[in-house]
Amino acid sequence: MKKNVIIALIALLPMGVWAQDNSWEKPEVEQTTKANKDAKYLKGAVPEVNGKVVFSITIEAPGKSAANIYDIIYKYMQKMTTEENHLSHNFLKEDKDKHELSALFEEWLVFKSSKLELDRTRMSYAFEVKCEDGRAIVTISHIRYVYDEARKAKRYVAENWITDKEALNKKGTRLTPLSRKFRRKTVDRKDFLFNKIESLLK
Numbered sequence: 520m521k522k523n524v525i526i527a528l529i530a531l532l533p534m535g536v537w538a539q540d541n542s543w544e545k546p547e548v549e550q551t552t553k554a555n556k557d558a559k560y561l562k563g564a565v566p567e568v569n570g571k572v573v574f575s576i577t578i579e580a581p582g583k584s585a586a587n588i589y590d591i592i593y594k595y596m597q598k599m600t601t602e603e604n605h606l607s608h609n610f611l612k613e614d615k616d617k618h619e620l621s622a623l624f625e626e627w628l629v630f631k632s633s634k635l636e637l638d639r640t641r642m643s644y645a646f647e648v649k650c651e652d653g654r655a656i657v658t659i660s661h662i663r664y665v666y667d668e669a670r671k672a673k674r675y676v677a678e679n680w681i682t683d684k685e686a687l688n689k690k691g692t693r694l695t696p697l698s699r700k701f702r703r704k705t706v707d708r709k710d711f712l713f714n715k716i717e718s719l720l721k
Contacts, residue, residue, distance in 0.1 A: 560703050562691040565681050572677035574659040574709045580720035581653055585618040588650040591719050592657075593620055596646065604629065606641065618650035628664070628708060630700045640666040640701065642708075657716055659709055664701060681705055 565572055580588055593613070600608050604627035612621040623645055630638040645661040662677035679685060681702040686695055694702060 557694055557699075557703075560694060560699075560706055562683055562687065564706050565677070565683065565686070565702060567678075567682060570678065571660060572662055572682060574713075576657050576713050576717075578655045578657060578713070578717045578720055579653065580655060583653065583720065585650040585652050586615070588655050588720060589615065589618040589620065589648075592648050592650065592655060592716060595716065595719060596620060596622060596648075599624065602626070612647075619648065620650075621645065621647040623661075628701075628704045630704060638700075640664045641668075642705070646712075655716065655720060657713060659712070662705065675701070677705070 566574065568575075583591075596610075599605065606625040606627065608622055608624050610620075610622045612619055614620070623643060625641060625643040627639045628642040630640070632639070641664065643661075643663045644659050647658045647660070649656040662681075664675040664677075664680065666673045666675065675698075680698050683691065686698045686702045687693065688695060
């Protein structure tokens with residue numbers, strides 16, 4: 520009788536070992552999934568020009584004149600001033616002859632919003648557009664943040680906060696804890712603006 524019990528227990532051992540091994544697989548899967556999720560925010564996601572963070576894109580608009588493109592983008596920039604998270608703006612250049620636009624925007628960049636928590640930062644940036652026949656060159660630069668104003672405001676500049684050097688680990692495979700939400704949401708906002716203008720110029 521005892522011999523049968525011992526044999527039964529030995530037969531169960533591999534199952535116990537595998538169960539233990541499987542318990543370690545879940546974190547690895549989660550870590551891989553998280554890394555894949557952050558792929559678009561890793562090395563090169565925040566470009567620098569002469570040491571300054573500058574996002575720039577050339578958007579093709581076949582068949583549209585520089586004047587036409589100027590009017591379309593100017594209308595959208597005006598609409599940006601009425602968005603929910605908009606705080607302030609200042610149009611610096613509205614040159615219809617050279618077909619150039621530039622403005623400073625300040626808006627809320629929201630990290631998390633729920634009934635129990637609102638985590639956000641003020642973000643200011645320069646938005647510049649040069650219109651030519653058949654295309655527009657759009658640039659976002661001079662990015663600044665003001666965070667945690669309710670307690671003690673912390674001020675950051677993009678060059679010291681969301682660059683590859685500051686926001687990635689040494690291998691460039693993971694975002695660092697302190698600035699990762701700033702980098703993610705800034706890239707997301709840039710993508711939204713660039714994609715929106717591209718859709719308007721189609």
